[in-house]
Each structure stands twice: as structure tokens, then as C-alpha cells.
Amino acid sequence: MNTFYTLKNQLIILGAILMCFTSQAQDIPFNCDFSAYLFQYNDVYAIDLASGNSYQVATDVTPGNINATAYNPADGFIWGSLSTPAKTIVRIGKNFNTTTYYVDELPTNGRYVGDVSADGIYYLKAGGKTYYKIDLDPESENYTQHQETSNLSLNISIHDWAFNAVDGMLYAVAKTSNILYRIDPLDGNVQALGEVPILSGLSYTYGAVYFDLSGRFYVSANETGTIYVIQSVQDLVENGVMDSNLFAFGPSSSSNDGARCPTAPVLQEICDNGIDDDGDGLIDCEDPSCSGFGNCALLVPPTTGSNDGGLESNNRLSEQINTRNFNRAKTSYSFDRSSARRMTKNDSYAQRNANSGFTLEDFIPLGIINEDEVIDASPSDLVSITNATEIYGVDYLKNNTPIASILAIKTENGVYEHTKYICDRLLGAELITVNTIDINGQSFIKSIIKNADGTYEFVLSLSAKVINNDENFAIESHWNLDQYEQDVTFYNFQIWSNSVDDLFSIGQEVLNLLETQKSISTYNNSIPPTVFVRKGKYINGSLDLQIINTNSTENVTFDAGFRTTETGEFGALNSTIDLNQDYITNLQLETGNLFDIGFRIGDGIATPDDLFMSDGPWGIDDSQTNTTVDTYAILPNDFTFNDNDFPIERNMVLKATTSSYVAAYRALTPRFKAVDLSDYNSLKFSAKGTGNLEITFVKASISNWEDQYKSTITLSNTSQNFVLPISSFQSGNGTDLELNDVVTVVFTMVSEDGTTTTKELTLENLRLSQDTLSVDDLTQDTTALSAVPNPMTSATTIQFTANQTETIQFVVYNQLGKVVYQTTHRATPGNNEITLNRNNMSIGIYFCKIISQTTLYNPLKLIAR
Structure with missing residues (x-):
């Protein structure tokens, strides 16, 4: 083979007639399958346009890089242009075997725009106006030969074009101007149809474009991976009304090109029928392609602010985290944006601080996403309870609404331990998709999270460390925290926004500001997982998970560490999950009762997916200096709750000495968020202990502790069952209790006469009930x-x-x-x-x-x- 390859090159140099090199005797055509294919360098990815999900299907398919790729309706193969050998095109089969052909009339480089007409003519373009026609009809006597060199009527800045099977015309979108062009392949006449509305204001490279059988034109932005759709381009007239929209969020790419059979359908989501029409697991308005259609809102909702971000419970820090959240909940703490410090851009912005050194504030972008103002929203109380040594957080506001946030965190013993995408999915949020975003030529993982309240956030995380004797920054970005270097100082950036374009702009400026202080010498970024958990929840001893499988994996391993209670020891779970190559798998994993669990799923090849879940925690308030806790234990329930109960899992035992008070509390969610329990009319439990026990429902809407609703019972040294009607809870405000925003339930024991006394409490089988038969x-x-x-x-x-x-x-x-x-x-x-x-x-x-x-x-x- 090497001898033949050398001979071929010699013949090319000698100017011999067209030569052919075939790596396999039997190639398999694609035959108009539904996938879009993205070629990057010499690797190939299959993309499901409906969901935007992609996976790698082949690597290193040719010695040189492939560009100007196109599906050939005449033979069912994909064709492309190679950088090496020079003046060479390539035929690619579904098994990714390749056959190369030398075409002497082609330029030696720069051929990156191409597509094949219905009759098998390959239209190949480099820069400028010139394009080349090559006959790829296998029935033609001129097969693989140059047919004609022509010129476009207009010099346009495009990076891919595609044939519309409906009208036989070529279409492309120009960079920067975002103008849609129609090109007549017969004479090269270029017609400007107008700016694509959904692309207005953007400045991306559109290096991969595709058609479906209805004449919908799909345009992918290299930098963000966002896929846009323009409807029925064959019906458009110059400067007429153009119907364009988001379609999906795909992978970013560079040195790329797209190919797809133009007569293959693309499944479309019908936005008002309650059905997942396109099979991506997203129904109606959940689907990005429905953004702005009918009753579906545009995907530009407010984001969560940085003052609430950056914190999830974990074993090492759970006690400190719970105490912080409880103290916030007791007073219904809410960050006041109106009184926050406003940040302004001054002469020192983006200037190197050579003498005084840099601060986290030096890395905060200003004035780049058309925000009205940027406010300091730093959650400074995280410093004492996490591995952060410095924290700086900002919110970007538009019309007094947060549209993006950055949490900048310095850590001195490894990367920051909390990420939104690991924890949010088992707390009511969904991971809509995870793929890449290309910033400054580097590929970072981006994720799209749908919050429990229905809002969407685009998320990016990266960290910088100082290397080379403090001369340079090295950038790391990984899905799995254990991939970061250990025991070094990191400058961590968690960025989230309500638009992928703002996420790109902020992320790019963060890197530019880092570069200002120290040049970035290396990048170490991971690829996203191809199998991931979209959403999940814990229900009475099992994990209810929805798994997205973008690359048809047969099975994945499940490895977990868990605790049954807050004070218990860790256990381990290991199993294999059979996915049957299905795109979506809904399953329940039996775990038994638990408090928290961290687990990983993966196929042992691609990046695994990590998740962490915690139930609402028990905690103790022993903040008084004259209070000492002697015994505190959380024990598993062995109680069978009714279907119409709201179980508050795990039992609690407390013994303390105090001359003031001691309290135990149970948050109803891991992050002390309010829960609507209006359907329940009684609180049931078993208890024993000493003296009186005051029970308080803490409502998010009440900031004064004295106005919270309370009820008192008398304990004895033998266990009693209690049923407390919700109507028996009283407040100083004189109104009836509504359980529409309950954050925590607090159990308080007081030294009535102020003398030091021992207080004991055992609480079991706590639940809210609708008072049906039990x-x-x-x-x-x-x-x-x-x-x-x-x-x-x-x-x-x-x-x-x-x-x-x-x-x-x-x-x-x-x-x-x-x-x-x-x-x-x-x-x-x-x-x-x-x-x-x-x-x-x-x-x-x-x-x-x-x-x-x-x-x-x-x-x-x-x-x-």
C-alpha cells in the first residue's frame, strides 16, 4: 500500500491523468439517512438536528483535513475536498472508507465551500468569486473530472453552501452581515435576500449548513454551535419577510463543514399538542425550536443571581452549609439588588496590574453584552464554609432583571467544589443538552439547564492556574472535578446567562482579561459526556432518572457513594444500566432510603457524567454560647408512609444542656427553597422528651421570626403519636396559616427559667397528611x-x-x-x-x-x- 501511495504521488507530480486510490474494495453509501454530518479536520460527528446532540462516529478518516463536504444524491456518498494531498477530493462511505481523486484544475489550498447538485455536479469554492464544477455522477463518462471553472456575480464572505432540493438553488449565509444569499449554480448569479432576523447583531462563522426535503435551511454557528432554521427559503423574495428561529443547540466547531441528504426530513416539534413530536424528550415550549412560537416565550428569561449561586451540600461541608442556609431562611433573606454596589468601567479596565497584583475584580467583563448595569452580588458568606478563599460575584441587569452572572472564586487547595450542572439536575432542574462552545479557538463545555421554575440558563465553567514561575496562566475546563490538578491555587469562573450569545461574549472577555494579566500558555479542556442524566429525583428509596444517550451506547456503569442519614457512614452502590442503544431511557434505580448520594455513569470510554443529590437536611441550632449538644443523631425511618402523605424522612435524636434554647430543624429542600404544601391539613409524628416542644413552620414570605406560625406540645418520657391540625398553628399577626411557601420546620426546646437544664428530644415518622384514613x-x-x-x-x-x-x-x-x-x-x-x-x-x-x-x-x- 505504501508503495502504491508513493507511486500515485509520483504520477501526480508528473502530471499524469486522473488517478484513484481506494482503501477498501467495497464502500457503503449513506443512502440519504437522517443524520447531519459535521466534519472537523479529519474527524466526523453525527448530529441530530432536532435535538442538537452529536457524537463522534469516525476519527482520522484521511491523512489530510477534510472540508467542503457534501452529500451526493447521484451515488449516496459524501464527498469532500482534502488539504493533503494537494488538489485532491475524497469520496467517503458510511463505513468511513475513503477513495481519493486528483483534480489538476483545482487550486492547491483554501477549498472550504462545497455541495453537490441533484444531478451529481460538485460545486467547490475557495475564497473570492471563483468556483469549480466537478462531475460526480457515477454514470457519466466524465466521472470525477473537472467540468468548468466559473465566477460568482458577487464576492461574498461565506463558509459553506447547500443545495435546496425544492428549487435546485444554492444558499449560504454571510459572516458579519448575516445576509442570506441565493446562488444560481448555472450562471453564478448571486441574489441577496436580506438579513436573517434571528442572526441580527451576531458575528459568527456559519461553517456548516444543511437542508431538509421541505426547503428548511439549517445554519450552524461555529463558535456557539447554535443551529438556526430559516423556513421555506425557496419562497423568499429580496428584502421580503423571512421566518427564522432558533432550532437546537449543537456543538461548536472549527475547520469544519457540514453534509446532509437534502431530501431527508427533519422531525419538527409541534408546539401546542402536548407530544414530543421530534423525539428529543422535550415537549412543546420546552423545545428550543418553539421559542417565540404561539404561546411559547422567547428563550430570554431572567437568570438566578450570583448571590444565590455556587453552593450545594456535600459531606465534608454539609454542617456549615446547612447552618448558613438556615440562618438565611430564618429571616427570609433576600438579596437587595437596588442597594448593591454598581460597577463602572474606568481607565484601569483591561490594564495589567504589574505592581499591585491582580484581584478577582480585574477579571469581571464590563460593557460587552449591552447590559444596563452590573452590580456586586458577591455571596461573601461562602468564604467561611467552602474551599474558597476569595469570592467576587456580579449580576448583569437589563431592565432591572438579571440576564447573566459570574461567580469568580479563588481557591488554594484545588478547584472549587461546586458546579451548577452536577447538582441542579436532582433538585428539579433539567440538563437540556451538553455540548461545546468555541472561544478563542478553544473548545469548552457548555450546558443548557432548565431550572425548576421553567427558566433556562446557559452555563460555562473554567479555571485558571499560574504556571511557569508565575509567568503564565494555564486554563482548565472539565466536566468531572477529579480531572483538575489537585492542591494548587485556581481562579475559578462560573458563568451563566439567559442567551448562548451572551455566554460566549462573557466567556471570551474573561479569557481576554486573564490574558491581560498573564499570557495564557496552555489549555487543558475535556470533551462533554455523550451519555448524561437529563433529570432525576429521589422517591421513597429509589432514584427516578431520565438518561440521554447520544451515541447509542449499549450500557453504562453506575458507581455511587451514599449516606442513609446526615450522621451516617458512607456506603457504596455499583451496577450496570442497560440502555439498549435507546436515545432516551427512563428508569428507577433502587437505592433504599438515603440522605445524599453522589454517583457517576459512564461507558469507560467517553467523559462520564457526575451527579450529586441531597435531601432536605436535618440540622441543629446550638448557636447560643451557653448551649452544649451532648447527643445528635439522625436515624433512618422504617415507617411506611401513605401515598397521600408528604414524608419528612429520617428520625432525629437530640440531647443538649442549655440555659437558653436549643433547636433542631428540617429543611424541606436541599437549598432551603420554599415548598407549597397547601394540600395538607395536619402534621403527624411520634415524639418523646423533656418539657415543652415548640414547633414552627418557617415561611419564606415572613421575615420576622416572631410572626412565624407556632404550636406547642408537652413531651413525656414515653413516645406519643401526635396529630397537629394546621389550623392549630398560631402567629402574632392573627391570620390563619397557609402552607404555600414553607422552607423549614423548626423544633425548639427552651429553658423556661433560664437555669442550665438538660433537654432531650426524639422525633420519628414526621409527615404532613391530608387526614385520610391511616x-x-x-x-x-x-x-x-x-x-x-x-x-x-x-x-x-x-x-x-x-x-x-x-x-x-x-x-x-x-x-x-x-x-x-x-x-x-x-x-x-x-x-x-x-x-x-x-x-x-x-x-x-x-x-x-x-x-x-x-x-x-x-x-x-x-x-x-
């Missing part, structure tokens, strides 16, 4: 019901004793838990009776329950025959 309410402290007669035939009398006058509810359930009868009754102190007529109740077993605000009644089993 056999768990049976205790020695409840009051019995009776029915005479029982079994009943036509009617029976329910008998019970009340301690005070009140209106109670009487409810009858069948064996499936369905309410078959209910009424109210005015109970008086002493013996009471309620007559129950059988009416339409069929033969069987029923359960009778009285719901009281003051007394817990045993459910009664009633037989009807």
Missing part, C-alpha cells in the same frame, strides 16, 4: 369508636366520646380508600351518636373515621352484609 393513627392515646350493630344490615349507630364542643367530620371509606359517605356533626362533651344509613353501600368491609381538631379517634372497621 392505620398509623392507632395508638394507646386515641379514643375508640363503636358501631351498634356491627355488622350492619340497613343502618347502624356510631358511638364516641368527646372532650369538648366542636364540629367534627365523619367519613366512611371503602377498602380501596375511596370516600363513600361523609358528613359533619356538632359534638358535645360526653357521649355522642351518629346514625349511619346503609343506603347504596354494597356488601363488604368499610372504615369509619372521625376527624377532630382536638382528639385523635381510632378508625373503626365496619362490616355491611
Whole structure:
């Protein structure tokens, strides 16, 4: 083979006629499959235009770099132009075997625009107006030979063009001007159709463009990977109305070109039918292609601010983090943007601080995304509870709304330990996609996160370290934190924005500002995972996960470390997850009850995906100087919660000495976010201990602790079951409690006379209930019901004793838990009776329950025959 290859080159030099070199005798055509193919250097990626997801399908397919790639409808192969050998084009099969052809009429370099017409003519262009026609119809006697050299009527700055199968015209979008051009392949006439509206104001290189059978034109921006669509370009007239939109968020690329069969369909999301039409797992307005259509909002929502960012719980720091969040929750802390310091661009911006050294503030971009103002939103309280030694955070505001944020963090013992994409997915957020963004010629991982509130954020993380005796910066950016160098000082940048274009601009300026202080000598960036968890949640002993598999992986390994409680030891889980090469897999992984879990999924080849999840934590408030905790333990539940309960998992044991107070608290979410519990009407639990226990629901809407809603019970040294109606919780503001924004539940024990005393508390089986029938309410402290007669035939009398006058509810359930009868009754102190007529109740077993605000009644089993 080497001898033949050398001979071929010799013949080329001698000017011999067209020679052919085939690496395999049997090539396989693509035959108009649905994928778009992105060629970068000499590697090939398959892209699903509907989702933007991509994966590498071949590497090093030719000795030279490939560009000007095109699908040939005449033979079903993809063709391209090679940088080496000179004046060479290449045919590529679906098995990525290649055949090269020498065309003497071609220029030696710079051929980066190309596509093939329906009749098999390859239109190949370098810079300037000149383009070349090569016959690639395998039935032609001039197969692979140069046919004609022509000139365009206008010199246009384009980096790819594509044939529209509907009208047979070539189309391209120019860099900077963003003008869409229609080119007549027969005479080279260029028609400017106008600026593409969705691209207005951008300055990207559009190096990969594609068509589908309906004449939709898909344009990919090299730097960000964003895929845009222009509808029905064959119907456009010069300066007419042009329908353009976002379509998907794909991978960034450089030295690239795209190829796709122009008559293959691209699945389209219908934005109002409640169905995932294009199979990417995103329904209606969730899909980027629906941005701005119908009732779907444009993808420009507000972002979360930097004052709330940069922090998730982990084992090493969980106690400090929980204390910080609890202190914020007690006062309903909210960052006040109106009083924050405003940052202004001055003469020292982007200037090297040679004498005084640099600060984190020197790396904060200003005035580059058309923001109204930039405010200091630094969460300074992170310094004492994380591995950060300095923190500087800013929010970029437009119309008083945050549109982007940066959290700049200095760490001295390795990279910063918290990233948005690792933790947010198991807290209600979704990872819509993860791919790349190209900044200053370097590929970084970008992710798109859909927050629990429905807003979207585009996220980028990078870190810089000083090397070469303080002369240079080295940049690292990885998906997995364990890929960063350990025990060195890093300057970490977490950037998020409501648009990928602003993310690109901010990220580019951060790198430029780093370069100003010290030249960047090296980059060490990882590629994104090809299999990742889009979303997940923990439900009663199992992880409910949705896994996206972009490269048809058969299976991945699952490796996890977990704790069943906050004070427990770590355990390990290992298993194999079978994905069956499916793009989307929904599954439940049994884990047993747990407090937190960190896990990794991967195929052992590509970058693995890491996630961390924590339940809402238990914690203790022992902040008083005269309070000492003797025992504090969190224990697993072995209680079976009802389906209509809101379980507050794990039991708590506390023993402390205090002359003031000691409190335990349970956050309802890991980040102390408010939860709507309006559907629940009672708090149930078992407890024992000493003295009185004050129970407080902390609402996000109340900033004054004294106005929070409280109820008090008396503990004994034996465990009792308690049912506290929500209506029994009282506030100084005199209004009824609404559980619409509960952050934490606090359990406080006070030294009533101010003397040092020992307080003990055991809490078990804590849950909020909707007060339907539950056999768990049976205790020695409840009051019995009776029915005479029982079994009943036509009617029976329910008998019970009340301690005070009140209106109670009487409810009858069948064996499936369905309410078959209910009424109210005015109970008086002493013996009471309620007559129950059988009416339409069929033969069987029923359960009778009285719901009281003051007394817990045993459910009664009633037989009807």
C-alpha cells in the first residue's frame, strides 16, 4: 500500500491523468439517512438536528483535513475536498472508507465551500468569486473530472453552501452581515435576500449548513454551535419577510463543514399538542425550536443571581452549609439588588496590574453584552464554609432583571467544589443538552439547564492556574472535578446567562482579561459526556432518572457513594444500566432510603457524567454560647408512609444542656427553597422528651421570626403519636396559616427559667397528611369508636366520646380508600351518636373515621352484609 501511495504521488507530480486510490474494495453509501454530518479536520460527528446532540462516529478518516463536504444524491456518498494531498477530493462511505481523486484544475489550498447538485455536479469554492464544477455522477463518462471553472456575480464572505432540493438553488449565509444569499449554480448569479432576523447583531462563522426535503435551511454557528432554521427559503423574495428561529443547540466547531441528504426530513416539534413530536424528550415550549412560537416565550428569561449561586451540600461541608442556609431562611433573606454596589468601567479596565497584583475584580467583563448595569452580588458568606478563599460575584441587569452572572472564586487547595450542572439536575432542574462552545479557538463545555421554575440558563465553567514561575496562566475546563490538578491555587469562573450569545461574549472577555494579566500558555479542556442524566429525583428509596444517550451506547456503569442519614457512614452502590442503544431511557434505580448520594455513569470510554443529590437536611441550632449538644443523631425511618402523605424522612435524636434554647430543624429542600404544601391539613409524628416542644413552620414570605406560625406540645418520657391540625398553628399577626411557601420546620426546646437544664428530644415518622384514613393513627392515646350493630344490615349507630364542643367530620371509606359517605356533626362533651344509613353501600368491609381538631379517634372497621 505504501508503495502504491508513493507511486500515485509520483504520477501526480508528473502530471499524469486522473488517478484513484481506494482503501477498501467495497464502500457503503449513506443512502440519504437522517443524520447531519459535521466534519472537523479529519474527524466526523453525527448530529441530530432536532435535538442538537452529536457524537463522534469516525476519527482520522484521511491523512489530510477534510472540508467542503457534501452529500451526493447521484451515488449516496459524501464527498469532500482534502488539504493533503494537494488538489485532491475524497469520496467517503458510511463505513468511513475513503477513495481519493486528483483534480489538476483545482487550486492547491483554501477549498472550504462545497455541495453537490441533484444531478451529481460538485460545486467547490475557495475564497473570492471563483468556483469549480466537478462531475460526480457515477454514470457519466466524465466521472470525477473537472467540468468548468466559473465566477460568482458577487464576492461574498461565506463558509459553506447547500443545495435546496425544492428549487435546485444554492444558499449560504454571510459572516458579519448575516445576509442570506441565493446562488444560481448555472450562471453564478448571486441574489441577496436580506438579513436573517434571528442572526441580527451576531458575528459568527456559519461553517456548516444543511437542508431538509421541505426547503428548511439549517445554519450552524461555529463558535456557539447554535443551529438556526430559516423556513421555506425557496419562497423568499429580496428584502421580503423571512421566518427564522432558533432550532437546537449543537456543538461548536472549527475547520469544519457540514453534509446532509437534502431530501431527508427533519422531525419538527409541534408546539401546542402536548407530544414530543421530534423525539428529543422535550415537549412543546420546552423545545428550543418553539421559542417565540404561539404561546411559547422567547428563550430570554431572567437568570438566578450570583448571590444565590455556587453552593450545594456535600459531606465534608454539609454542617456549615446547612447552618448558613438556615440562618438565611430564618429571616427570609433576600438579596437587595437596588442597594448593591454598581460597577463602572474606568481607565484601569483591561490594564495589567504589574505592581499591585491582580484581584478577582480585574477579571469581571464590563460593557460587552449591552447590559444596563452590573452590580456586586458577591455571596461573601461562602468564604467561611467552602474551599474558597476569595469570592467576587456580579449580576448583569437589563431592565432591572438579571440576564447573566459570574461567580469568580479563588481557591488554594484545588478547584472549587461546586458546579451548577452536577447538582441542579436532582433538585428539579433539567440538563437540556451538553455540548461545546468555541472561544478563542478553544473548545469548552457548555450546558443548557432548565431550572425548576421553567427558566433556562446557559452555563460555562473554567479555571485558571499560574504556571511557569508565575509567568503564565494555564486554563482548565472539565466536566468531572477529579480531572483538575489537585492542591494548587485556581481562579475559578462560573458563568451563566439567559442567551448562548451572551455566554460566549462573557466567556471570551474573561479569557481576554486573564490574558491581560498573564499570557495564557496552555489549555487543558475535556470533551462533554455523550451519555448524561437529563433529570432525576429521589422517591421513597429509589432514584427516578431520565438518561440521554447520544451515541447509542449499549450500557453504562453506575458507581455511587451514599449516606442513609446526615450522621451516617458512607456506603457504596455499583451496577450496570442497560440502555439498549435507546436515545432516551427512563428508569428507577433502587437505592433504599438515603440522605445524599453522589454517583457517576459512564461507558469507560467517553467523559462520564457526575451527579450529586441531597435531601432536605436535618440540622441543629446550638448557636447560643451557653448551649452544649451532648447527643445528635439522625436515624433512618422504617415507617411506611401513605401515598397521600408528604414524608419528612429520617428520625432525629437530640440531647443538649442549655440555659437558653436549643433547636433542631428540617429543611424541606436541599437549598432551603420554599415548598407549597397547601394540600395538607395536619402534621403527624411520634415524639418523646423533656418539657415543652415548640414547633414552627418557617415561611419564606415572613421575615420576622416572631410572626412565624407556632404550636406547642408537652413531651413525656414515653413516645406519643401526635396529630397537629394546621389550623392549630398560631402567629402574632392573627391570620390563619397557609402552607404555600414553607422552607423549614423548626423544633425548639427552651429553658423556661433560664437555669442550665438538660433537654432531650426524639422525633420519628414526621409527615404532613391530608387526614385520610391511616392505620398509623392507632395508638394507646386515641379514643375508640363503636358501631351498634356491627355488622350492619340497613343502618347502624356510631358511638364516641368527646372532650369538648366542636364540629367534627365523619367519613366512611371503602377498602380501596375511596370516600363513600361523609358528613359533619356538632359534638358535645360526653357521649355522642351518629346514625349511619346503609343506603347504596354494597356488601363488604368499610372504615369509619372521625376527624377532630382536638382528639385523635381510632378508625373503626365496619362490616355491611
